[in-house]
Amino acid sequence: ETERDELSDEEEELEEKENAETILLGFLSLCEQCYLAPRIYDVAKSYEWREKILPAYDEERFKKLFRLSRHSFTLVVAHIKNNNVFISEGNKQQAPVELQLAVFLRRLGTMEDIFSIGSQFGIAEGTVILYSKQVMKALCHLQAKFVKWPSNAPKKDPETFFNHKKQYSIQYQAIVDANGIFTDFYIGWPGSVHDAK
Template identity: 30%
Template sequence: MPRQTDRQVLTEEVLVLFTQQLLTEEQESLNNLLYEEPNDSDSDDGEDIPAPQLSEVYLEILRELHSSRYLQQRISILKTPQQLWLTLNVYKKDHPELFRSYLRISPATFDILVQTIQGHSVFHNQSNQQQIPVDQQLAVTLFRFGHYGNAATLQKVGLWAGFGYGTVDLCTKRIMAAICDARFRRAVMQWPTERQKEDAKAWIESRSCPSWCDGWLMVDGTLVPLFARPGFYGNSWYDRKSNYSLNVQLISTPNLHIIDYGVGLPGSQHDATAWKQTRIPQEHGTLLKAEEWVWADTAYLLQTWCQAPYKKCVR
């Protein structure tokens, strides 16, 4: 169940008190009408102003509770963007090993990734407030993804980058929106050329037999553990290895060049199900020739274009 905020918890408690008090006051009012004798005094001089009902006090508390965005006074925490600046302007050029230790990818790969996603609409809007440069948003996101546990929290990442916690979360969402876009997938996952395909077939033939040379692609799945049980539909992420995880499918050539992938399904999903989300099961008639197939294990549905290593090639 998703965690409730302090405001939500307090609101529920005050509403319970308000409801109980309102019922009590209505019962008292009804008793007064039924059992008390009417007052025949014609003098209103010196009549006291009635005190507010306790239910009205609870309503005022609710109004105060929701009149401000923050329940407590905001405390400014001193942050500096120097570490992010050093990573992108000094370590990237002069100390690539330090750059890789922070962001988990090489400077060249980082530049290509920025160039690929910077044209996405998520980084452009009609606001007068200009967005943070794409390279900084990507660096913050990669730094967050490259750490685990408390080191990956919004607070720790924000202090490292010199950004607010909300800004870190917003950068992560923008980068993920650009990377999960189908256009990005088509841009980075290039289908092998005829020359690359022939090289792959030659490699297979040199290490097996001529009859198997047309099986020049490999597929397999892996489970990526999650730090904690997801708040929504948590049980569906529980896998056969007793972890909460993501199912990731990778299709590659013999030289480990990845040409397609499938991500997003929970770890409880079978490889055969996750495999259906990739291009080859959907477009094998277009991508593969009639005699070509993909090497797989017995977790996958065996067909003429998807074969287990010990199965003889189906002609």
């Protein structure tokens, strides 16, 4: 009986190892997949709004929708359109930069969920995320060109901007809630003004 017990213990250990390997292989297989559920390609979409209605919007409606004037929108497109993120790596051509920027601005400028934005533009939720990431990368590449921290004295009343650390500065105050959302900000006091102001 002891031999039989030892054999069954060994068999049991071997079976446990095989089960663990099977589970691990299943997990690795799952990790290699991009999607947990099969993709659905035949979801009904409409391009009517973005192709017919959006171009007919007047300047005021356009600005409400994208938080930019048409002129500013066109300038942003001109600055980002040649960025490498908009060059297709496969056989399928990318969507126009104008569409990607519009989706990005709509996402940033509203509290709408990505399903609603995707439905409005006739694209899938994943595409809303993709366009947002691509536009954000393109805009980040422009940071050095457009975001400048002043380091020289201003021409008017330079002494008022000279702070206690012997640098020229301007004060900035921001209030952020528990969710990391900016609820208020103020920029403007010269660096020589006490922080309590």
